[in-house]
Amino acid sequence: METLHLNKKSKISGSITLPGSKSLSNRALLLSAVAKGTTRLHNLLRSDDTARMIDALKALGVKLYEDGDVMVVEGIGSAFKCSAEKRIVLDLGNAGTAMRPLCAMLSISEGCFELTGEVRMMERPIGPLSESLKTLGLSIEYLNNPGFPPLLIRGGMVNTHEVHVDGSTSSQFISALLMSAPLCGGLTIKVDGDLISKPYVDLTIALIEKFGAKVTRQGYRSFTVAAGDYVSPSDYLVEGDASGATYFCAAAAIAGEITVNGIGEESTQGDINFLKVLEKMGARVERFKSCVKVYKAPELLGIDIDMNNMPDAAMTLVPMALYTKGKVRITNIASWRVKETDRIAAMVKEMSKLGVNVNSGEDFIEIDASVRNHDEVTFDTYNDHRMAMSMSLAAFDRDININDPECTKKTFPDYFGLFSKVCE
Numbered sequence: 333m334e335t336l337h338l339n340k341k342s343k344i345s346g347s348i349t350l351p352g353s354k355s356l357s358n359r360a361l362l363l364s365a366v367a368k369g370t371t372r373l374h375n376l377l378r379s380d381d382t383a384r385m386i387d388a389l390k391a392l393g394v395k396l397y398e399d400g401d402v403m404v405v406e407g408i409g410s411a412f413k414c415s416a417e418k419r420i421v422l423d424l425g426n427a428g429t430a431m432r433p434l435c436a437m438l439s440i441s442e443g444c445f446e447l448t449g450e451v452r453m454m455e456r457p458i459g460p461l462s463e464s465l466k467t468l469g470l471s472i473e474y475l476n477n478p479g480f481p482p483l484l485i486r487g488g489m490v491n492t493h494e495v496h497v498d499g500s501t502s503s504q505f506i507s508a509l510l511m512s513a514p515l516c517g518g519l520t521i522k523v524d525g526d527l528i529s530k531p532y533v534d535l536t537i538a539l540i541e542k543f544g545a546k547v548t549r550q551g552y553r554s555f556t557v558a559a560g561d562y563v564s565p566s567d568y569l570v571e572g573d574a575s576g577a578t579y580f581c582a583a584a585a586i587a588g589e590i591t592v593n594g595i596g597e598e599s600t601q602g603d604i605n606f607l608k609v610l611e612k613m614g615a616r617v618e619r620f621k622s623c624v625k626v627y628k629a630p631e632l633l634g635i636d637i638d639m640n641n642m643p644d645a646a647m648t649l650v651p652m653a654l655y656t657k658g659k660v661r662i663t664n665i666a667s668w669r670v671k672e673t674d675r676i677a678a679m680v681k682e683m684s685k686l687g688v689n690v691n692s693g694e695d696f697i698e699i700d701a702s703v704r705n706h707d708e709v710t711f712d713t714y715n716d717h718r719m720a721m722s723m724s725l726a727a728f729d730r731d732i733n734i735n736d737p738e739c740t741k742k743t744f745p746d747y748f749g750l751f752s753k754v755c756e
């Protein structure tokens with residue numbers, strides 16, 4: 333395993349161009365594959381998560397090829413049609429945005445499919461989605477532990493058009509049902525429990541509408557999607573990754589200024605609202621059509637904030653506590669425990685290495701860095717891209733080392749290249 337050494341940084345300046353959003357890339361790939369017509373995807377993220385989706389789509393018989401920087405997807409115009417005689421095994425790594433949507437789409441396709449992935453993927457829940465698909469008459473078996481991948485799916489037809497799903501563990505279950513809904517003859521999706529990560533559901537609806545779906549909704553309680561084919565929008569430009577942007581924007585709030593290209597005032601991603609959090613903490617932000625600029629806060633303020641709507645961006649706030657006047661307290665983030673690692677436990681362990689005071693519970697973390705050591709520390713990253721990217725912000729406080737920096741390949745393979753380009 334490689335370890336990356338980062339000398340203490342004193343400032344960030346200049347500009348970066350973001351890779352495409354993971355959430356939009358994997359949604360756009362799947363929708364293009366099942367749409368009528370050919371789609372040219374611009375600024376598609378190239379990372380492990382999207383490679384898993386691309387490889388899966390190819391194994392399912394979809395033609396995808398690169399034309400320069402553009403990914404061309406020849407849509408099949410329906411759910412997948414594979415032979416039921418041969419089991420197709422899809423290794424989806426640790427990509428939630430591949431596992432959950434494919435689980436739903438394959439259960440209404442023709443064929444026999446095994447969905448598997450990394451060891452951690454086998455610990456990430458999928459029960460609420462698969463159980464709700466079963467109530468539609470679809471066939472999903474757990475090959476190992478009930479409620480978790482690997483899954484054996486025998487594609488079939490729904491026998492009803494209304495489904496209940498619990499939204500309190502992952503919004504991806506609702507997004508998965510929404511994406512499959514038009515192709516199974518239409519669906520009313522009733523959400524039980526308190527839906528988390530709501531902006532990702534809005535992102536899904538915006539994208540399926542772009543591909544021609546008709547959606548009506550009652551807030552976040554009930555969604556009705558009409559039957560119909562998806563139709564390719566021909567060309568689709570993937571926005572830059574707003575979650576990936578948060579590290580650079582946070583660094584600027586701490587120590588300089590940055591222009592981030594690829595997101596702007598019209599971004600549809602929930603994590604764009606991290607900029608508002610930075611403003612609350614004292615940073616100055618300027619928003620334009622296709623870029624944002626962030627400037628150092630004269631004094632960075634602590635914050636006590638519910639981050640349920642931005643679970644990924646929330647991680648960026650943790651190391652920011654090293655630079656704030658007052659504590660950083662992040663609440664309503666229970667979903668951290670079932671993501672790439674138990675992110676609350678991992679953050680407590682890594683932040684404690686800095687000698688700061690960390691308090692945590694089932695769904696919150698609080699950091700008081702008014703007392704801390706000044707040691708050079710080595711951070712473990714738990715095969716979690718966001719642990720590696722978040723902890724890089726500690727380099728404005730001291731020399732640090734990051735174990736397994738390569739884990740950023742899940743969503744942002746060149747993260748440390750860009751970080752070194754703009755931070756000195």
Ligand SMILES: O=C(O)C1=C[C@@H](OP(=O)(O)O)[C@@H](O)[C@H](O)C1
Pocket residue numbers: 354355356428429501502503504507528529532643644667
């Ligand atoms: O739908 C999506 O693209 C995502 C939804 C969120 O997951 P949860 O809904 O499980 O919180 C987020 O953390 C993940 O990185 C991407």
Ligand SMILES: C=C(OP(=O)(O)O)C(=O)O
Pocket residue numbers: 426427428429644671672718743
């Ligand atoms: C939770 C994440 O990923 P996934 O899409 O695998 O859920 C993430 O990117 O932080």
